Amino acid sequence: MSALESSILSADAYVQDLLRAAEAQTSVSKVNRRTFLKVTGLVGGGLVLAFYVGDRNVALATAKGKEFAPNAFLRISPEGTITLYSKAPEIGQGIKTAFPMIIAEELDADWAHVKVEQAAINPTVYGRQSAGGSRSIPMSWDQLRRAGATGRAMLVSAAAKQWNVSEAELTTENSTVFHKASNRKASYASLATAAAAVPVPDEKTLKLKTRGEYKLLGKRIGGVDNHAIVTGKPLFGIDQVVPGMQYATFVKCPAVGGKVVEANLDEIRKLPGVTQAFVLNGTGKPTEVMPGVAILARSTWAALSARQKLQVKWDESTASKDSWTAYVEQAQKLAVQSGPDSIRNNGDVDKVFAEAKPVEAFYSYPFIAHAPLEPQNTTAAFKDGAIEIWSPTQTPEAGLKLVADVLGIPPEKVTLHQTRVGGGFGRRLMNDYMCEAAAIAKQAGVPVKLQWTREDDMHHDFYRVGGFHSFKGGLDKAGKLIAWQDHFITFTQDGQRPTSGGDMSADEFPAQLIPNARLTQTKLPLQIPTGPWRAPRSCSIAFATQSFLHECSVAAKRDHLEFLLEIMGEPRWLQQGNEFALNTGRAAAVIKLAAEKAGWGQQLPKGRGLGLAFHFSHAGHFAEVADVSVDDNRKITIHRIVVAGDVGPIVNMSGAENQTEGAVTDGFSAALAQQIDFENGRIKQNNFDSYQILRIPNAPKVESYFIESDFTPTGIGEPALPPVAPAIANAIFAATGHRVRSMPFTKEGYSV
Amino acid sequence: MRLNINGKDLEVKDADDATPLLWVLRDHLGLVGTKYGCGVAQCGACTVHLNGAPVRSCSIPASAVVGQKITTIEGLAGKDGKLSAVQAAWIEHDVAQCGYCQAGQIMSATALLKSNPKPTDADIDAAMAGNICRCGTYTRIRKAIHAAAKVNGDLVSQN
Numbered sequence A: 001m002s003a004l005e006s007s008i009l010s011a012d013a014y015v016q017d018l019l020r021a022a023e024a025q026t027s028v029s030k031v032n033r034r035t036f037l038k039v040t041g042l043v044g045g046g047l048v049l050a051f052y053v054g055d056r057n058v059a060l061a062t063a064k065g066k067e068f069a070p071n072a073f074l075r076i077s078p079e080g081t082i083t084l085y086s087k088a089p090e091i092g093q094g095i096k097t098a099f100p101m102i103i104a105e106e107l108d109a110d111w112a113h114v115k116v117e118q119a120a121i122n123p124t125v126y127g128r129q130s131a132g133g134s135r136s137i138p139m140s141w142d143q144l145r146r147a148g149a150t151g152r153a154m155l156v157s158a159a160a161k162q163w164n165v166s167e168a169e170l171t172t173e174n175s176t177v178f179h180k181a182s183n184r185k186a187s188y189a190s191l192a193t194a195a196a197a198v199p200v201p202d203e204k205t206l207k208l209k210t211r212g213e214y215k216l217l218g219k220r221i222g223g224v225d226n227h228a229i230v231t232g233k234p235l236f237g238i239d240q241v242v243p244g245m246q247y248a249t250f251v252k253c254p255a256v257g258g259k260v261v262e263a264n265l266d267e268i269r270k271l272p273g274v275t276q277a278f279v280l281n282g283t284g285k286p287t288e289v290m291p292g293v294a295i296l297a298r299s300t301w302a303a304l305s306a307r308q309k310l311q312v313k314w315d316e317s318t319a320s321k322d323s324w325t326a327y328v329e330q331a332q333k334l335a336v337q338s339g340p341d342s343i344r345n346n347g348d349v350d351k352v353f354a355e356a357k358p359v360e361a362f363y364s365y366p367f368i369a370h371a372p373l374e375p376q377n378t379t380a381a382f383k384d385g386a387i388e389i390w391s392p393t394q395t396p397e398a399g400l401k402l403v404a405d406v407l408g409i410p411p412e413k414v415t416l417h418q419t420r421v422g423g424g425f426g427r428r429l430m431n432d433y434m435c436e437a438a439a440i441a442k443q444a445g446v447p448v449k450l451q452w453t454r455e456d457d458m459h460h461d462f463y464r465v466g467g468f469h470s471f472k473g474g475l476d477k478a479g480k481l482i483a484w485q486d487h488f489i490t491f492t493q494d495g496q497r498p499t500s501g502g503d504m505s506a507d508e509f510p511a512q513l514i515p516n517a518r519l520t521q522t523k524l525p526l527q528i529p530t531g532p533w534r535a536p537r538s539c540s541i542a543f544a545t546q547s548f549l550h551e552c553s554v555a556a557k558r559d560h561l562e563f564l565l566e567i568m569g570e571p572r573w574l575q576q577g578n579e580f581a582l583n584t585g586r587a588a589a590v591i592k593l594a595a596e597k598a599g600w601g602q603q604l605p606k607g608r609g610l611g612l613a614f615h616f617s618h619a620g621h622f623a624e625v626a627d628v629s630v631d632d633n634r635k636i637t638i639h640r641i642v643v644a645g646d647v648g649p650i651v652n653m654s655g656a657e658n659q660t661e662g663a664v665t666d667g668f669s670a671a672l673a674q675q676i677d678f679e680n681g682r683i684k685q686n687n688f689d690s691y692q693i694l695r696i697p698n699a700p701k702v703e704s705y706f707i708e709s710d711f712t713p714t715g716i717g718e719p720a721l722p723p724v725a726p727a728i729a730n731a732i733f734a735a736t737g738h739r740v741r742s743m744p745f746t747k748e749g750y751s752v
Numbered sequence B: 001m002r003l004n005i006n007g008k009d010l011e012v013k014d015a016d017d018a019t020p021l022l023w024v025l026r027d028h029l030g031l032v033g034t035k036y037g038c039g040v041a042q043c044g045a046c047t048v049h050l051n052g053a054p055v056r057s058c059s060i061p062a063s064a065v066v067g068q069k070i071t072t073i074e075g076l077a078g079k080d081g082k083l084s085a086v087q088a089a090w091i092e093h094d095v096a097q098c099g100y101c102q103a104g105q106i107m108s109a110t111a112l113l114k115s116n117p118k119p120t121d122a123d124i125d126a127a128m129a130g131n132i133c134r135c136g137t138y139t140r141i142r143k144a145i146h147a148a149a150k151v152n153g154d155l156v157s158q159n
Helices: A003-028 A093-107 A136-163 A188-197 A226-230 A263-268 A300-308 A324-334 A347-356 A397-408 A432-444 A452-460 A538-555 A560-568 A584-596 A653-673 A724-736 B019-030 B087-092 B102-115 B121-128 B138-158
Strands: A034-040 A049-054 A070-076 A082-086 A114-118 A170-173 A178-179 A184-187 A246-252 A259-262 A275-280 A292-297 A311-317 A341-346 A361-367 A377-383 A386-391 A414-418 A448-451 A469-474 A479-492 A514-527 A608-617 A620-630 A636-646 A704-705 B004-005 B008-011 B045-052 B052-058 B069-071
Touching: A003 A397, A003 A636, A070 A136, A070 A188, A082 A093, A093 A114, A093 A136, A093 A263, A093 A514, A136 A170, A136 A178, A136 A184, A136 A188, A178 A188, A178 A538, A184 A188, A226 A397, A226 B102, A246 A300, A246 B138, A259 A275, A259 A292, A263 A275, A275 A432, A275 A479, A292 A300, A292 A432, A300 A448, A300 B019, A324 A361, A324 A479, A324 A514, A347 A469, A347 A479, A347 A514, A361 A538, A377 A432, A386 A397, A386 A432, A397 A414, A397 A432, A469 A538, A479 A538, A479 A560, A538 A560, A538 A608, A538 A653, A538 A724, A560 A584, A560 A608, A584 A608, A584 A636, A584 A704, A608 A724, A620 A724, A636 A653, A636 A724, A653 A704, A653 A724, A653 B138, B052 B102, B087 B102, B087 B138, B102 B121, B102 B138, B121 B138
Parallel strands: A082 A114, A246 A448, A386 A414, A479 A514, A636 A704, B004 B069
Antiparallel strands: A034 A049, A049 A070, A070 A082, A170 A178, A178 A184, A246 A292, A259 A311, A275 A292, A341 A514, A361 A469, A377 A386, A377 A448, A469 A479, A608 A620, A620 A636, B004 B008, B045 B052, B045 B069
């Protein structure tokens, strides 16, 4: 059994134990249901806190089976171990370090001796368990702070009783309670048992720290799994091993929607190491199980080798015939007119355009793949109507329910172990590979590790959808942007709604700040699956809008910084009462900071320029300035990218800087060279030779600056990405006078 | 076949001669620190040392390395668990995001410092260009390599 496996199993056992104890206890006593549940009677004893989702006043004292939704735990054992459980999947965004840091800050725990464990996947216990949309931090901030503060208050209360002094005389630091007046101190460990007997305090009595009092938050703290990572420990989905498991590969039609007519299974079964080969008809949904052929073998290599000999006859009558080149031609023709769907219409754009010639431009961007470095995989064991799964997923809670549906078993018969995830980027919001492994394991009757190849991953993604924007901008005599029109050409799977990741909001920047704005939409039919890709919508739309805004400022013969600040206008929230909405004051502040740090306005030599772009997404305000040189052969050199962001207080400065550097690198990587081409429903790119990920020689230098405002902190995995591509494109224009209106930039002759 | 891995001779059963070293390490020997990323020597996640030089284990048959010294990420730390300078620098600089590529990065960096104790940025670019980090931790990888070079250099000057 792997170390991870045993730690997950012990966490599971612990949670079950905790649940039983909680239920036994709450059936006979009244607990403060609005805040925290103290659980006693556990093996090992000590202070254990479970806490609840938001202000849902759940009925705890009811029988088993009723809703019971505490969502995380902290545990202080009499032996001195402080264990904090992180309920969200770790996909590289650093949440497994950030979550416990927040608890530890308010608990005044000694971080050096805190133990962090991945919480078990149990939506009944934890509520929402997922990683996506940069939502983990804002949704959990108050809960986690209160969890720590509650624990601290109970420890202080226990010490006060023990020493017969008032709580107000006590202070805490490094997992210790101090009574300075009498020079006494007691470790949290020594107080754990007594603290467990203290009533859970009313959350209204909790005093949360102000930012100036933070000792841990805002510091640079290394990832809690770093040691395991650098020593090659089995953390990831792909590393899981269960006794007796066989290795599976699953072959689907290269054009989505194709069905298996026949395959040379008899021949395959005779190949060395092969144990089974069979057809799965699947559910016909790309998010679940598509038709295909499963080959099981005694090793991954035996399965992959047998696959080379596999011949499948596909029925492609209902398969995708999608063609990217055909879409491009269609979109170019449609660009001259408005779209049939009205997304927004305020003021009178036609009147403005009639009075002065509008600025016009057509922008496009391609489909791209997620390509997380850990290829999709899942290990599954089906026995006696129940299934146990080990999977690298961003949405374990949803995956668990989906597997139950696909197998036709109740959700309580599905046990899902969350592993560390080798990259998410939105790909693993889908659990298709998990469903496939489950279906194969059920059919095979043996434990199975399903391993996708890199080519499988490239060919069967839920791609970031491509799109097209036909813009018109109207300027008044003073060069102020007073009209904005965008005909957005996107795609639809069902003929009704835009495809996943391919919708545009009525409030898409800058429409809601312009007195006359019209957004329309055309949806082209599409069968290839699409889905959220890091900073969905923003990752593509921002390139078009923020580049075209620069075109408008150039047409107005105005400085882009001043032009952008004028659009922001007076500082205000664009949605009253929603602190996760765009605030024009926060926007202006990051724009000014990025410009200042980048030396905006300086004279640069010929062939070198600065480009500025702003974008608001996932509650984060980000402005970026790219400093770029372009030579006569369109070879570009990024001297640096200056990032200014406001996501409220920074939880972990090391994590925040790492995410910012990563997002900028990712955004540049995608803008420069990434494209998924498809003809006749088939993806042309196969592997990293034809789908280029930026490498170290071309990694841009990134400077990050954060305005640590006092608003609720928000996520930082995504919002630094969208401004990168337009900042670079605007810098290329500043350096050369050439406007880049499509991604990837390599298609326009640029290279690094 | 018998393979010498991390200083130990290990017997590999049931692997045909064409099986890449990567899958022998992972499936047959349980050394899963070496990662599969592309299978075509494009991403470097599977990097191990063959007689001290970095190689892509996904593209070398295990049978071709019988009798040679193979080192994997599991073999970098000392027997007492003491981390190598590169591993320690990776922790110190909090390099990893998802962490999946980092074993391969560390193996490439370790081999670089062995042959070139004080690499320039250009040396690092040349030696590390075969290792993709999908999360984009390149800036920190560069810093960590320079830091490890300094630690190694200090050790040499002390001796």
